Amino acid sequence: MSELGRILIVEDDPKDVELTLTALEEYNLANEVVVTRDGEEALDYLYCRGNFKMRTSDNPAVLLLDLKLPKVDGLEVLQQIKSNEKLKMIPVVVLTSSREERDMVASYKLGVNAYVVKPVDFHEFVNAIKELGIFWAVINEPPPGSIRKK
C-alpha cells in the first residue's frame, strides 16, 4: 500500500460513522478519513471555509456521501460539487440506505461516480465499505490535486 487517498465521509448518523470507521479500520484504511456530519460542513470542508479555513486546499481522493443529511442534503451537495469547476473532478460515491429509484436516477443525473446501498447485513456492509475504501483510496488514481498520503 504505497499511497492512501483521503476519504471524506459525509454522514449524520454517529452509529453509521462508527460502523463505517470500524470497517475501514479493519483494513487499515481509516487513517486518512475526514468525517463531516452534515451537508453544510461537507461543503465548508470542500470550499476550505468555516472550521476548515486552515486546511490545505487539496481535494479528497473520494467522497462517501449519504443522501439524507441535515441542513443541506446529499443531492444538493452533489449538485454543488458537480457544478463547480474545481470540485467536479472529485469522485463521489453515494452511500445510502435508500433503494428508491428516484434517488438513484437523480444521483446519476447529477454525475455521481457510484451508488451503493448500505446492506443491512453487517458482513455485507463491512465488505462493501472495505471494497469501496480499497478501490477509491488505493487502487483508483485520483484526479490531480488530491490529498494522498505516502
Next chain:
Amino acid sequence: MSKPEISSPRVTVLKFGLAIVSVAIALGLALLAQVYAIPNLEFPLLLCAIAITIWYAGNGPGALALLVAVLSFEYFFAEPRFSFYVHPADRPLFVLFILFGFIMAWFSSRRRRIERELREARDKLEIEVAERTQQASLLNLTHDTVFVRDMSDVITYWNRGARELYGWTAEDAVGRRTHDLLQTIFPAPLEEINAELLRSGRWEGDLTHTKLDGTKLIVGSRWALQRNAQGQPDAILETNNDVTERKRAEGEIRKLNEELEQRVVERTGDLEMVNKELEAFAYSISHDLRAPLRHMAGYAELLQKNASSSFDEKSRRYMTMILESAKRMGDLIDDLLAFSRIGRAETKKTKVSLEQLVKEVLSEVRPETDGHNVGWRIDALPNLYGDRAMLRLALVNLVSNAVKFTRKRPQPEIEIGCVDGKENDIVVFIRDNGVGFDMKYVNKLFGVFQRLHRAEEFEGTGIGLATVQRIIHRHGGRVWAEGLVDQGATFYFSVPKSWEE
C-alpha cells in the same frame, strides 16, 4: 228542414191519390161554376190540379192527373158533352194540356234539383261545423296551452289550457296582442324568430312569460305557421308547456354537478396529497427504518466477534437469533417497499413474450431448487400485453413459491401453461405437486402478511402473493388458486391479450 224522400208503397198510393183527388176537386168546382153559369173556368181549374199534382207528387202522378183531367174535360165539358168523342176543334186544347204538363214537369224537376243541391250544401256545412266544434272542444280538452294568433300577433283562439296556465279567460285574451299580454321575453331577436318561422313554417324555443297574477314562468314554446289557400301566412298556432320546474331542476342538477366536480377536484387533491404522504412514508421507511436495523445487526456482529470466546452456547444462540431477526426485518422492509412501489409505479405497457419471460424467470429461480431435480413442464406460451418488469416479478414470485413448496417432495414437478380465457383474456397457470393448501384458507392466500405455513416449515414474508395480486389487478386481470393439502396447488392469473385503456 225536409227529410230525404222516402218512396214507400204508402207514399206512392198517397201521391197517386193526390192526382185523383185534385182533379176531382177541380172537376167539382168546374161543374159548380157551370151551375152558377160562370163560363170557361173548367180549363184553368184542371190545369191547376195537374200543376199541383206535378209540383207536389212528381211526374208519375202528374201523368195520371193529366190523363184523368183530359178524360174529364172531354167527358164533361167538350162538345158533345157526356161523351168521349173528340171534336177536331178541341185538339189544340189537348195539345195545350200536354204542353202544360211538360212545362210543369220541367219546372218541378228544376225545383227538385235545386232543392237537392241546397240540401247537400247544407249537410256539408253541418258536418264541417260539427268537425270544427269537435276540434275546438278537443283543443279545449288538452292540458297543453294552445292559442292561435294572426300575423299581427292578435289572439284569435285561446284554449282552456291557456286559461289555466296564464289566468286570462278566452274572452279576456282574444283580441289582445300576445307579446303585450304575456310580456314575452324571447331567447333571440324577434326578427330572427319570425324569419325562421316564415322559412321553415315552425319554430321551437324557450320563452319567458308573465301570468295574470304577475308571476314569471318559462315555457317550451312551439310555433306552427298556417298559410291560406293562396299560400300567404295567415295564422300562428302556439303550443306552450310550462317548463319552469324542469328548468329549475336542471339548474339545480347543473349546480350539483358543478359542486360534485369541485368536490372531485378537492378529493383528487386530497388523494394526491395522501399519495405524496404515502410516498414520503415509504421513502422514510426505506431510509430511516433500515438504518437502526443495520446498527443492531452491526453492533451485534461486533459484540459476537469481540466477546464470542466468553459466550456460552445459549448466549451464542441468542446472538444468532438477534442477527436472524434483524435480517428477517430487513427482508420484510424490502418486500413491503417493493409491494408499495407496485401500487405507486406507472405501468409501462408493451408486448411481452411470455415464453421469453418464463425462460428468464426460470434461470433466476433455478438456484433456489438447491440441486433438487425438479421436473419442469413448460407449455407453449403466447404473447401478451403488460408491464414486463411487473409481470416478471409476479412470475418470479409464483415460480419460486412452487419451488419452495415442492422442496420436500422426492420428485418435484412444476408445470407452467396457459389456457385461452374468455374474450380478450389469457389465463396462465403454475401447477405444482407440493404441499398444497386447504381450500378453506383460499381467501387468505393473497392477503398481505398472510401465511399458511409456519416459518420453520417454509420461510417467507407473506407478501409474495399479495404482490402478485396487486400486479395482476393493475393489469386488469384476476388471480385465483386451487389446492388440496399434500396434493399440490395451482395458481392462475388472467391478463388481457391486448391493452385497452
